[in-house]
Amino acid sequence: MSTFNYHIDTQPLAEEMGNVSKNVNLTTGAVVAMQAAVVAAEERASDLVCDNVNRGFYSLIRSQISQKLAKYKSEYESKRMLLSHQKRALVSIKTIMERDYNMISKRYTKLFNGLNSNLQTRVFEVDKPMIDFSYRDIGRMTNRSKYLTAVVPLTQLESVASSQKIVASNIKQRGLNAINSIKAFILEMHNQESLAKKILVDDIVTRNSEAYLPVALCEFENDSLGNRVTEFFAPGESLHQAAVTSISNALHSEFHNTPQNQDLYSRQEVRNEFLKLISDSKKPARVRDVAIELFNSGLPQREKS
Template sequence: MASFNYTVDTKPMAEEMRSVSRHVNATTGAVVAMQTAVIIAEEKAADHVCNNVNKGFYSLIRSQISQKMAKLQSEVDSHLMQLVQQKNALLSIKNRMQKDYNMIASRYIKLFNGLNSNLKQRVFELDKPTIDFAVKEVDKVSNRSKYLTATIPIAQLESLAASQKIVASNVKYRGFNVIKSMRSFLFEMNTQKKLTDQILINDGRYTETATVYIPIVICECNRDKTDAGVEISVSEVELDNISKSAIKNTAFAELNQIEWQAKSSPNTEVKSEFSKLVSSSSKSQRVKDMATKLFQSNNYQTI
């Protein structure tokens, strides 16, 4: 049997394997580097997309909020303008009410001052007899003991009778003056009573409940389509504010039951008063003619 001896050299193979290992390691490093670069790129791309999405979302929300703010700001501005107009209207009403109050207050102050003066004068006239009596007669009455003191001179017996006659005469004179004063006082009291009866009302009708008719004026006007104003004026009589308010409230309660009826021509007195107002006005003739024309062409209604 033949035998063969082979000698195998592994050095080239080892070198090739080493070269392959180096290439594999280089490839592995390249793959790892590429994977790292891909991950970084993906992270950057994701961050870029997220940033763009967030920016777009916030821009959209900001634009919607800005639109809502602009809309609400316009509404606030319009309401603010309306409130300013209402404020100016209320201030004008307040000023007009203050002027009316001052005018009415000055009128009533003048009226009450006149009433106070008249009542003061009447009270003085009523107390005048008492004051005169106190001034003229009270001093004499309080000093009656001094005036009626009998003075008897100490003299002889012959002059005693004459002294007694003088004392009796003095007493009679003082008594006559007292009677005269009483008569004058009673006469003045009777006169004062008659004067009081003429001033004061002594009638049973005015001490009981009665029905009294007072004229009022109801003025209805339409300043615009949504405002229908009704004003009630009470006659300027001696009534307190409570009575006037009760009359106005009763009239307002009866307004719903009032029915207006058409009338072909105005009342003669109304037409005459309007003509007087137009003729006495200081406006131009064209304005007067237009006012007269509108008055004649108007539709009249009455109750």
């Protein structure tokens, strides 16, 4: 079997592979540099876009805020002018009201001062009899014990003894009068108690019997036309409601069947006498007119005519 030996030179291939490796490394470096440049460019572009977006957003917000500020400022100015006008109007009204109040207060102060003086004079005239009585009689009544004490024209020891006896006698007489008054009062109370015991009955009624009950009759006029209202008041605390109703019905029927005559002549006579007294009095005309008006307001309409 034959043997073949081959000698292959790999140097050119190695050199070519070295060149290829260098080119690949250069290409890799170029790609990396290009990628870094692209990333940097993208970052710059994104930053620029963000800056533009932020600037636009801030500009928009600022524009809106400026518009709202302008709107609110315009409203504020208009309302401020309105409030200023209203303030001037209120100040003018206040000045007018103060002037009117001072004028009215002065008028009524003068009126009430006159009324106070008039009333003071009238009160003094009303109280004058009591004041005169107090000045004239109160002192004498207060010192009645002194005035009741007897004085004898004696001297020295006899005078003292006699005065003491007279004072003691006077005191005994007054004490006796007081005792007699107390005795009379006690006797009167005893008589009243005995009479009440005779009138009041504590027994319970167990059969039909006749009894007398007090009844109050009240008749009054409730308007100016002279319409009369009649009311009955019977003791109903110890009676049954049916009995009270029967008593009220019987009283109404009996009272309305009784003829009622109004004494118009006596009322007219009273009215004439009152008018005569008013005309003869020395009171002011205003007081007399008010008195006549009050008197007429209490009369029925048919009597005024």
